[in-house]
Amino acid sequence: MVFRIERARVAQVRALCAIEREAVALFRQHPVWPSYAAMSIPEQLLREGIEAGLVWVAVDEATARPLGFVWLERLNDDQVGICDFNVLPEQGRQGIGAALLKHACDWARAAGYRAVLLGTVADVPWNAPFYAKHGFVQVDKQDPEFAFALQRDRDNGFPDPLRVFMRRDLSAVAADEWSVWPAPAKLNLFLRIVGRRPDGYHELQTVFRILDWGDEISLRVRADGEIVRASELAEVPAEQDLVVRAARLLKNHTGCALGADIAVEKRVPMGGGLGGGSSDAATVLVALNELWQTGVDEDALAELGRQLGADVPVFTRGRSAWAEGIGEILRPVSLPRRWYVVIDPQEKVPTAGLFSAPELTRDAPATTISNFTAGLARDNTFEPVVRARHPRVAAALDWLGNHATAQLSGTGGCLFAEFDSIEQARRIARRCPEEFSACVAEGMQDSPLALAVERHRRGNRQDLS
Ligand SMILES: C[C@@](CO)(OP(=O)(O)O)[C@H](O)COP(=O)(O)OP(=O)(O)OC[C@H]1O[C@@H](n2ccc(N)nc2=O)[C@H](O)[C@@H]1O
Numbered sequence: 001m002v003f004r005i006e007r008a009r010v011a012q013v014r015a016l017c018a019i020e021r022e023a024v025a026l027f028r029q030h031p032v033w034p035s036y037a038a039m040s041i042p043e044q045l046l047r048e049g050i051e052a053g054l055v056w057v058a059v060d061e062a063t064a065r066p067l068g069f070v071w072l073e074r075l076n077d078d079q080v081g082i083c084d085f086n087v088l089p090e091q092g093r094q095g096i097g098a099a100l101l102k103h104a105c106d107w108a109r110a111a112g113y114r115a116v117l118l119g120t121v122a123d124v125p126w127n128a129p130f131y132a133k134h135g136f137v138q139v140d141k142q143d144p145e146f147a148f149a150l151q152r153d154r155d156n157g158f159p160d161p162l163r164v165f166m167r168r169d170l171s172a173v174a175a176d177e178w179s180v181w182p183a184p185a186k187l188n189l190f191l192r193i194v195g196r197r198p199d200g201y202h203e204l205q206t207v208f209r210i211l212d213w214g215d216e217i218s219l220r221v222r223a224d225g226e227i228v229r230a231s232e233l234a235e236v237p238a239e240q241d242l243v244v245r246a247a248r249l250l251k252n253h254t255g256c257a258l259g260a261d262i263a264v265e266k267r268v269p270m271g272g273g274l275g276g277g278s279s280d281a282a283t284v285l286v287a288l289n290e291l292w293q294t295g296v297d298e299d300a301l302a303e304l305g306r307q308l309g310a311d312v313p314v315f316t317r318g319r320s321a322w323a324e325g326i327g328e329i330l331r332p333v334s335l336p337r338r339w340y341v342v343i344d345p346q347e348k349v350p351t352a353g354l355f356s357a358p359e360l361t362r363d364a365p366a367t368t369i370s371n372f373t374a375g376l377a378r379d380n381t382f383e384p385v386v387r388a389r390h391p392r393v394a395a396a397l398d399w400l401g402n403h404a405t406a407q408l409s410g411t412g413g414c415l416f417a418e419f420d421s422i423e424q425a426r427r428i429a430r431r432c433p434e435e436f437s438a439c440v441a442e443g444m445q446d447s448p449l450a451l452a453v454e455r456h457r458r459g460n461r462q463d464l465s
């Protein structure tokens with residue numbers, strides 16, 4: 001069997017759940033069976049894992065049929081856990097499990113995590129002994145970090161003596177190895193155009209909320225000084241790609257002699273008003289500044305970002321913020337913990353075209369942070385223009401508007417609604433009509449990029465000490 005490992009897709013959720021049922025059936029004669037038989041993977045959770053890029057699948061090279069998968073979860077800023085891991089029993093003994101496990105651990109290390117943890121069954125060869133063969137060591141299960149998992153076992157009737165927890169430590173990545181960095185999406189929680197500058201650019205007021213969901217950038221330092229894009233992006237030649245332009249800009253600004261290979265895993269719809277391209281650029285600026293050790297400070301990185309696009313500085317600074325000017329005058333705002341259903345109506349909405357629309361309101365009344373915080377400013381100046389010009393976006397706004405307060409992000413076409421709990425958001429996302437796509441994301445105070453920078457720095461410091 002020739003197989004390859006790739007990131008799982010949402011369309012594979014059912015197939016992965018079926019693999020889990022088959023793999024679990026191996027425990028039919030085992031004391032854990034009653035608790036395993038009663039449980040199955042909640043499809044929505046697996047779907048969210050896939051959207052977060054935390055699930056990898058082994059597929060048959062010839063037929064693309066899924067043969068096994070591994071699913072990681074973030075436990076805290078420095079550790080990931082293996083949430084689930086299964087290979088079809090008929091495909092055992094071909095190295096599929098070992099390859100999946102290696103892939104997941106390699107990714108965690110490249111993302112700066114310091115350890116992978118898991119809970120498994122002590123006495124079957126394909127569980128604890130398999131992990132031991134791949135570098136995992138048993139840890140004290142009375143450690144408070146496992147209290148939650150042990151309680152869950154008790155609730156599910158899992159026999160306690162058969163449970164073991166294991167851990168594999170990871171070393172920090174060197175600059176000439178691939179490292180991975182998040183490029184989170186943003187929402188505009190409101191957006192008003194309050195004026196126009198002599199150069200034609202529009203003055204706006206907005207609140208950028210950074211999400212825990214977005215693209216992923218892989219970087220590897222090159223000694224030859226070249227900037228090389230190692231992934232394809234539909235309709236965007238390498239020279240115009242914001243990630244290449246960001247790397248060149250930082251290189252020219254600092255005179256750094258090093259180069260970089262850059263690969264982008266795109267998840268954020270392009271031109272959707274979620275700032276995906278801007279965030280990719282910001283991540284390249286911030287992460288290369290770490291890897292090249294060029295020491296550019298936060299203000300100077302934001303200024304470089306501004307040269308690439310109005311939305312870039314909020315991502316380099318890495319905090320949800322109130323914004324004015326063309327989006328570059330930023331003030332951090334403290335926002336309550338909220339979850340969002342983000343809908344992609346799958347319609348391209350051109351930003352420049354909307355800014356030049358004659359019917360656009362360009363003199364909306366300016367508001368204040370306290371009005372926004374009091375819930376008095378939730379409008380988006382572009383919404384009526386986008387509604388009139390883009391019927392699919394209007395239909396998506398109407399659908400979401402039947403369940404919650406629907407808002408356009410940026411110039412659209414993506415839209416969202418805000419919820420007090422993740423469960424409420426999931427309930428609505430599940431009902432999304434097939435012609436659109438929906439995902440659930442949490443609003444962040446600090447950007448996942450800022451957290452990743454801290455994680456990589458901690459890792460390097462610990463390895464040095
Ligand atoms: C309006 C926002 C809100 O987040 O929309 P989205 O792009 O996210 O939908 C952004 O500020 C957009 O930022 P960004 O997408 O980086 O815009 P840029 O590349 O700088 O500009 C694209 C074009 O939009 C127009 N433009 C953009 C920003 C602005 N404040 N006034 C403008 O008139 C200009 O014609 C410019 O050539």
Ligand SMILES: Nc1ncnc2c1ncn2[C@@H]1O[C@H](COP(=O)(O)OP(=O)(O)O)[C@@H](O)[C@H]1O
Pocket residue numbers: 233236240241242243264269270271272273274275276277278279280281351410412
């Ligand atoms: N790395 C990139 N990712 C996305 N878009 C890019 C990138 N580089 C250049 N672009 C161009 O920037 C445009 C706007 O991208 P994006 O930031 O995704 O949307 P928006 O500004 O609506 O939030 C895209 O349509 C594309 O032509």
